[in-house]
Amino acid sequence: MGLSRTMTDPRYTPLALSLPATVPFVGPETQERQRGAPFVARLGANESIFGPSPRAVEAMAATDIWKYGDPESHDLRHELADYHGVKPENIVVGEGIDGLLGYLVRLLVGPDDTVVTSDGAYPTFNYHVTGFGGVLHKVPYRGDHEDPEALFSKAAEVDAKLVYLANPDNPMGSWHSGANIVAALEALPARCLLVLDEAYVECAPKGTAAPVSADDPRVIRMRTFSKVYGMAGARVGYGIGAPGLIEVFNKVRNHFGMNRAAQAGALVALQDTDWLSQVQSLIAAARDRLSQIARDNGLEPLPSAANFVAIDCGRDGEFAKAVLEAMVAQGIFVRMPFAAPQNRCIRVSCGTAADLDAFANALPKALAKAKATI
């Protein structure tokens, strides 16, 4: 951005001055403003178009929004603890996983501290690491799967304080069994914390959630109400971890940062297991339909344990980007992985029948256009 350090500018920290002006993601609204029209189908942000539990919507509407939220998120934390069979002291609630990742990185990572992640994994995590001066080391995917062994081996090699692993993975939708994650933990270096992002685990096969003890000091698991619970706009995430670690968040978090309606809505959403089951079914059906649409167009859908499907466009990243741009030009918001060779895919979120009809209609045209230009 080229800050001019004139005699009137505030005196930013050296770290702030060194930071790039990049943002983790361009939002769909920005793209809509740029193209001058709303999207026909919003299938790019892995939101849950099926929406939240109607009971959660009611609870949010019934909230006295003139009151600050409870800074302890007491009721929600206790409900989450009951749900998971852990202690409230194992739970930290925050402004989405994004907010919690920011706090976690702040607590652990200072200038030149090392962190390990996968090449092409969650950009917002990387944004936080860079933002606190950390140095990222990246390992490649292994066959479109994140590679715990390689991550932990790299962590040992570079003496990482923190390692990031998403299971199920975003953007590929691939997954490991929870048992395999736990087995891999044996190779996690001492005093290297694993942040295990399980944002999509509620739509994964049974056994995907890692059976890690909540008191295990080696791991903090991240969960969210933004995906299967359909409350991305509410900003509620939580971490499950050892009480000593959970307590340390209190040193830096924005205590009054939680939206009060969001707290109330998340609590009720957690209780509405019927709605969760319905959405899980809808996601499974939409994944099947998306996969079929891909095959109908001669493309290969990747198996997915998340609420989206990565579709292999069959050529390189340049070609997939052309497909993506041709989809966006037709009003279909989708995204794609950032790193090769995963960027041969486009990533399509589950949606309603109408959304997927629109996707099915646009895809052959986008492919034709991409083939004509690349």
Place this chain on the structure above:
Amino acid sequence: MGLSRTMTDPRYTPLALSLPATVPFVGPETQERQRGAPFVARLGANESIFGPSPRAVEAMAATDIWKYGDPESHDLRHELADYHGVKPENIVVGEGIDGLLGYLVRLLVGPDDTVVTSDGAYPTFNYHVTGFGGVLHKVPYRGDHEDPEALFSKAAEVDAKLVYLANPDNPMGSWHSGANIVAALEALPARCLLVLDEAYVECAPKGTAAPVSADDPRVIRMRTFSKVYGMAGARVGYGIGAPGLIEVFNKVRNHFGMNRAAQAGALVALQDTDWLSQVQSLIAAARDRLSQIARDNGLEPLPSAANFVAIDCGRDGEFAKAVLEAMVAQGIFVRMPFAAPQNRCIRVSCGTAADLDAFANALPKALAKAKATI
């Protein structure tokens, strides 16, 4: 908190390890859980019990909460820019002023950097400064007013990067004319940024808002929807400042941190000027009533330009604390200033007639109890 640095603990940064476990405020819900009963009147957090614009409530309920909020808060920023007659590039929207203060401090303050505030001013600002390793220098109030001249003189003395001033002041309710703030700016040291917290300015006399140019690089003004707009639980604050400074927030802020319903609600709340006028009248009337109740009990209410009244209990901090505790014991949530001699007061938020009836009923008993024990 006494972290044990065993061989299993994560490796926190030296700064994180050094931080105290203190929180800026204990929330009213925590106090309710401790006393085993809800408060009869919630008059301690300077929330607006009159609530938000009904149109804002409708807008929040109508929001597709399954969608992430617009990371640019484009529509709200543009509406705010129009409202203030500035450019959208002068506006940063964030998760309450608390969230924005955290980002601002992060951008400017590193270990041992100096910051100036008033003794007894906003604890959450202090929390952020300490949280990033800054060193706070405090100047006393002057006759229950914040003292811009003393603040800026101290800033020059200690080479502060940042100075905090609230106008109207919290917790005292006192205020300076905006013209006087601008005049005092002449003494602000070069490249020391003033964060001017105008959270309560919508219920202050005309002329209290400082007529600072939005492009003035010396000042960032903070505003909120948590006070007069009645949306504390929604978490919407904004800063008005020079585009160069506003842009730098993009390097560290949680881009997808805003609640989508809150964005929509704030936009409509800003448009509903009739509701704002009504609430301003209700606040003025409640201030008068609170002042009268104080006088009826032989206490001195301080003049207030905010949505609360500081009531001088006539003795020292110990006595005021006894009054406060006796109020809380009767189910009346109030707070008090932190530093002497301002802590001779209790601070009471404006409320409905029923709230103030409950306050009027409890106050004489609390005074009697305090007099009997101190």
